[in-house]
Amino acid sequence: MDFNDLLEHAPKNIHIFDGLLKARAMLERHRKIAVSVSGGSDSDTIMDLLELVKPEACELVYVFFDTGLEFDATKRHLDELESKYGVTIKRRRAKKTVAAACRDYGVPFISKDASEMMSRLQRHGFDWNDAPENATVDKYGRCKSALDWYFDCRPLSISGKSKYSIRRHKLLREFIQANAPGFAVSDKCCDYAKKQTAADFQKEFKADLIVNGMRRAEGGRRAGSVQTCFTPSKGCKPDNYRPLWFWTDDDKAAYKEWRGLRYSDCYEVWGLTRTGCVGCPCNSKAEQELEIVEQYEPQLAKAARNVFGASYDFKRRYADYKNENKGRHPNV
Numbered sequence: 001m002d003f004n005d006l007l008e009h010a011p012k013n014i015h016i017f018d019g020l021l022k023a024r025a026m027l028e029r030h031r032k033i034a035v036s037v038s039g040g041s042d043s044d045t046i047m048d049l050l051e052l053v054k055p056e057a058c059e060l061v062y063v064f065f066d067t068g069l070e071f072d073a074t075k076r077h078l079d080e081l082e083s084k085y086g087v088t089i090k091r092r093r094a095k096k097t098v099a100a101a102c103r104d105y106g107v108p109f110i111s112k113d114a115s116e117m118m119s120r121l122q123r124h125g126f127d128w129n130d131a132p133e134n135a136t137v138d139k140y141g142r143c144k145s146a147l148d149w150y151f152d153c154r155p156l157s158i159s160g161k162s163k164y165s166i167r168r169h170k171l172l173r174e175f176i177q178a179n180a181p182g183f184a185v186s187d188k189c190c191d192y193a194k195k196q197t198a199a200d201f202q203k204e205f206k207a208d209l210i211v212n213g214m215r216r217a218e219g220g221r222r223a224g225s226v227q228t229c230f231t232p233s234k235g236c237k238p239d240n241y242r243p244l245w246f247w248t249d250d251d252k253a254a255y256k257e258w259r260g261l262r263y264s265d266c267y268e269v270w271g272l273t274r275t276g277c278v279g280c281p282c283n284s285k286a287e288q289e290l291e292i293v294e295q296y297e298p299q300l301a302k303a304a305r306n307v308f309g310a311s312y313d314f315k316r317r318y319a320d321y322k323n324e325n326k327g328r329h330p331n332v
């Protein structure tokens, strides 16, 4: 089917229509394109979209970054995608796996932003019960943004909200003051297992366009750092394109139906709504998900509990604390 026929047969959906047009233009304008494949539903959608619109002379390279805590179901699904589209998905092992990074630097807790801030404070020997007027940069060194996060005095955004305030997590400061974390908190696993591994791949492949599956609807720190579906190159960095940036869950469902996609067993059989690192503590439903994983890949569930156990315990205590203090604080 030629491209114009394809557009004619596409669902009458603005994001899908626009996605087809833009994806085609992106592939035509770039020479070397690296596509990050995770085996999740967003990445399946992107892969199908790109294979559908790709012009003949176009070098597309698919790459999967294995963090060391990946579902076997995801890996099986990558094999299925390779046969379906007749492509190769390069597998890259993490520079440092999640387990090794957590052992060496600490474990994520609740969100990547909170993990980063708590980690910085721990590294500077912060006293969680210190008063704001005593917690100066002179006393704790260069961790001003972490101190501002903890004392909730980060600058407000235009909308009047403090972007990554500790107040996003109800009573977190009060809880930490009463229960200092007895383990190292860190978001370094993301740096080593994902960002640095991807950077090393880019050094080698030298793509002029990188495609990934970020969506605005995801929210979170990652989505908060970009504004739109395309970021032009800066210096020696490549262009970045996020084909699903504006897509909603309904758009994805409409595309799935149109194209008859089948996601991995994690979605289609087990009923999960996300994939990625098994049991990541930044996922609010990590422990519920692990109960499902237990039934299908028990060894992996056990590994996740070994790596993240301290964080899960701390989060359970935090949930209890919030319940006990319901109504005693104005923001709960």
Ligand code: SF4
Pocket (backbone or CB within 6 Å): 067, 098, 108, 112, 187, 189, 190, 191, 193, 194, 276, 277, 279, 280, 281, 282
């Ligand atoms: S997604 Fe979670 S577990 Fe995986 S690397 Fe990032 S913070 Fe670590």
